[in-house]
Amino acid sequence: MKMEWVASPNFNDRIKFDKPTMIVMHYTGMKTAEEAIHRLADPTSKVSAHYVIAESGSLFHLVEENMRAWHAGKSYWRGCHDVNSASIGIEICNPGHEFGYVDFSPQQMETVIWLSKKIIAQYEIQPWNIVGHSDVAPLRKFDPGERFGWEDLAHQGIGFWPARTSPKNIKASSENLSELLEKIGYDPAAIQQKQQAVINAFCRRFLPEHFVNFASDVDVRMRAQLVADWIIKATTHS
Ligand SMILES: [Zn+2]
Structure with a gap:
């Protein structure tokens, strides 16, 4: 898959983690991919993510995977209070609940699957450590939200989905x-x-x-x- 490098200055060294153990999925909550990428690479915004996936499925790489991108904010998961140090952050373009939440496009989900599989294989990320931003910051965040296809991802080996029992x-x-x-x-x-x-x-x-x-x-x-x-x-x- 083709990736476009758009360097963001918004990162620092991972603290206590030398490699990622989690993936955090987000939506951008902005009207366009251009606007979102611009903000995530703007030194004054103090936010970033490792990757951005546009509606078209195009993939943008903003921060090196060994660095700590600034996507999760104050957050917690399974004993870890520094989710940014522990994770790779993936921003998926969608206007979100504020600007008109829509289904994620099939092309986007294809890229999410391709990228996630690659990261999971490289760092041996465990299924219970693949989460949404709202899982790690439930008092502040709604993303990626109820339209994100977690069940479909689980069928592709990304995260998990316990079978329904009657x-x-x-x-x-x-x-x-x-x-x-x-x-x-x-x-x-x-x-x-x-x-x-x-x-x-x-x-x-x-x-x-x-x-x-x-x-x-x-x-x-x-x-x-x-x-x-x-x-x-x-x-x-x-
Ligand atoms: Zn988010």
């Missing part, structure tokens, strides 16, 4: 929902401060078809149990 096959969980969300990787402080925002982030990611109509407590709890169980099983076997 409700009668799942025993009611006695576990507290907050504990389940924490086991998945969400920030305990955010859960404590505003549990509903974390539930929304979880639904955008793992219950997108329910997101628009608001998932019931039972839906959320069952899905959270499945996702937490999947991660616990995967992490204890790796």
Whole structure:
């Protein structure tokens, strides 16, 4: 795949991580790719990402992978408070919830798949460490949002998607929902401060078809149990 290099000055050395262990997916939340790339390479904006993927599927490389790009802001995932140091940030062009959220184009998703596969293979990124910005900053962020095709990506080996089980096959969980969300990787402080925002982030990611109509407590709890169980099983076997 052809990549265009557009150097951004907005990066520094990774702190404590010598290589990435996570991928963070974003949408740009801006009207055009040009506008987004301009901002991510502007020294006064103090934001960047390693990659930008335009609606056309074109791929732009802004920061070297061994450097710490500035895309996640104040964030947390599975014990890590410096997600920028731990991750590769991929910005996918979409006007977002503010300017008219649209489906991601098939060409964009093709590039997301190609790039993610390459990064996963190179750094052995684990499926539970491939996340959305809203997963690592649920009190502030909605991206990449409920239209992002996490289930399709999982079928391509990017991230994971626990199979649905019919409700009668799942025993009611006695576990507290907050504990389940924490086991998945969400920030305990955010859960404590505003549990509903974390539930929304979880639904955008793992219950997108329910997101628009608001998932019931039972839906959320069952899905959270499945996702937490999947991660616990995967992490204890790796
Ligand atoms: Zn973002």
